[in-house]
Amino acid sequence: MSFASLYPRLTATRRIQDMCGTWDFQFDPESIGERDGWTKGLPVPTDMPVPASFADVFTDKYSREYTGDFWYFTKLFVPGEWNDGNLDIRFDSATHHATVFVNGFKVAEHSGGFLPFTANINDVVKPNAWNDVAVKVNNELSWQTLPVGEVHTLPDGTKMSAPYFDFYNYSGLQRKVRLVYTPFERIEDLSVVSHVDPSAKDAVVDYAVATSGSHDVEVVVTDESGAEVARATGKSGSITIPDVRLWQLRDAYLYTFTVRILGEDGVIDEYYDTVGVRTVEVKDNRILVNGRPVYLKGFGRHEDSNIHGRGFDPVVNKRDFENMKWMGANSFRTSHYPYAEEQLYEADREGFFVIDEVAAVGMMKSLMNFMDAATGTGKQKTYFEEESVQTETLEVHKRTLRELVDRDKRHASVCAWSLLNEPDTTVPEAVPYFKAIFDLVREIDPQARPRTYASVMMSPAGVDKTMDFADFIMLNRYQGWYINGGYPIVKGKPMMKAELEKWHELQPGKPIMFSEYGADTMAGVHKLPSVMWSEEYQVEVLKMWGEIFDSYDWIVGEQPWNLNDFQTTEGIMRVDGNKKGLFTRDRQPKMAAHWLRERWIAMPDYKF
Ligand code: GCB
DSSP: OOGGGSOOOOOSSOEEEEOOEEEEEEEETTOOTTTTTGGGOOSSOEEEEESSOSGGGOSSHHHHTOOSEEEEEEEEEEOGGGTTEEEEEEESOOBSEEEEEETTEEEEEEEOTTSOEEEEOTTTOOTTEEEEEEEEEEOOOOTTSSSOEEEEEOTTSOEEEEESSSBOOOOBSOSOEEEEEEESSOEEEEEEEEEEOTTSSOEEEEEEEEESSSSOEEEEEEOTTSOEEEEEESSEEEEEETTOOOOBTTBOOOEEEEEEEEETTEEEEEEEEEEOOOOEEEETTEEEETTEEOOEEEEEOOOOBTTTBTSOOHHHHHHHHHHHHHHTOOEEEOTTSOOOHHHHHHHHHHTOEEEEEOSOBOOOGGGSOHHHHHHTTTOSSOGGGSHHIIIIIHHHHHHHHHHHHHHHTTOSSEEEEEEEESOOOSSTTHHHHHHHHHHHHHHHOTTOOOEEEEEOTTSOTTTOSOGGGOSSEEEEOOBTTTBSOSGGGGGHHHHHHHHHHHHHHHSTTOOEEEEEOOOOBOTTOOOSSOOTBSHHHHHHHHHHHHHHHTTOTTEEEEOOBOSBOBOBOOBTTBSSSBOOOSBOTTSOBOHHHHHHHHHHHTSOSSOO
16 A cells, blocks of 8 residues: 555645656766765756657667666646645656655656556755756666566677567656645545445446545435435445445446545545446356356557557557457456556546556566577576566566555556466476465455466467466467467367366366467558568468357457557567557557458357
8 A cells, every 4th residue: 555556636725837848868887876866956968858768760770779877857746825724746657666856856766667656755845946857767677677678788888788578678757747636634645345145226336545644534426417426434444335326347337436534624535436337257158248248359558659658648549448448358467567557447437347457567677678589598597487586576566566556556457467478387486486476466456356377389288387476367378470380370279179178177167268379460550461570471370269269168368469559678579669459559440440340349258
């Protein structure tokens, strides 16, 4: 539980000052900034928009590929009338490691590039005056960062990122930054758990509020028209919502829970959030929302767009939702890191089932890069056999999961957690690691959502050692592309079906969904007969998968890779990025999108 997990809200007692815009920016390859007083201003700055990834605004390769420390600096005017409360700067994310200084004093440090943190500035602020805000960010990857990677050094000493994953290592202040004013006695956390009896007209929502003081709280529930439907007092309790309208897949309904700390002279603090009343559970080969089995149609995605990189862009985000709705999709996975909170609020409103993934990607040594793997230099111990992984990385992973669950636990759209993407689960050393993180998430999620991970091709049924921990099975499989691509695609279906049947035998009762499958496709390349990379071939691959999915009624979802083409590290496997998108990077459909749309539109969200 931490105040940072509450999305900033303007209320009767809270104030927000936007800090987005143009900041000063400078690389610090020698890491001399702190020593040389960069906390008071950067010596040779360039302008940098916030939010944005810095990489693609530059025209030179050194800047784009820059790896190491870099600084952001701005001046912040703090209204004097806010000196009777808490002043926190809230960073929605800083990728991957940040140290924050205000007026030269260090006020916060945070690791993990995709989750929010706050810097309390009460002790250092100059009220009614301009304040220096400096942020030293670092984008180096290691075995102890999530995501996982390495830093290589070129002959001239320049550092470069060597991620153990394909998406580009975009970094910087990629989401919003805001100054938040709250009363000293304030609401610091809210959790909700719905209980739905499909045959009853009412539903019960248990709630728990954490505050920094001892006054009592009230909770008022309003419906979408703003009418009050229920209220309760006390820091925890149960609220009955009469004639409840449930949050359903693609038919969302959101109540507003307004929490107030009540003092002798009135309201001390007020906070609100939107809440969808729904349950989610896994039972008898099905994923159930409000007791009804769902069929997931959707995508693995990335936060990625031209020039912005991973910088949050509400326009691109809106287009992605419109494209997903046009396709008849009802779900997505936040591959491979927690997405901006604005995305989850939109998913709440649109009724999307989100599989919320933490940035535990690259936990497989042989995948570190294709050349290393081919020459054998990358093959010594496997990832989970390394002692530092079992100790330090595990702690980082657990801390990040706590922050993730803390931030996202109220969202109705967040229906499952993905704890890792494509880890090496072939070795027994993975087992205690998995146990630790799966147990933790069960313990800290008040809604006890289903937990899973995305399984890699190299850990098929019978080889994988950790699937017992998953509540449902998610498979990333590339029959028709990395295996049996092109003419031999005919071999893909029987091979995949054999593996699926083995999973079903080994994990009876567990629903299976596909979290990745697909084929790289260059938009505009048409071939008759098809060849790999052509638009025709992508359709053929998706058709093969559709036939596989339709063969088993314990398959509960399909999420092809990827919604859009996206930027990757350069290399022989990629042509200016990963081209497995159903849409191009500028969000226009490829031929396969039209085919898949027809399939999905004909398929109900609650299929069984
Ligand atoms: C995977 C990874 C994903 C890659 C994808 C690919 O299995 O999970 O991050 O982008 O394969 O296209 O190779």
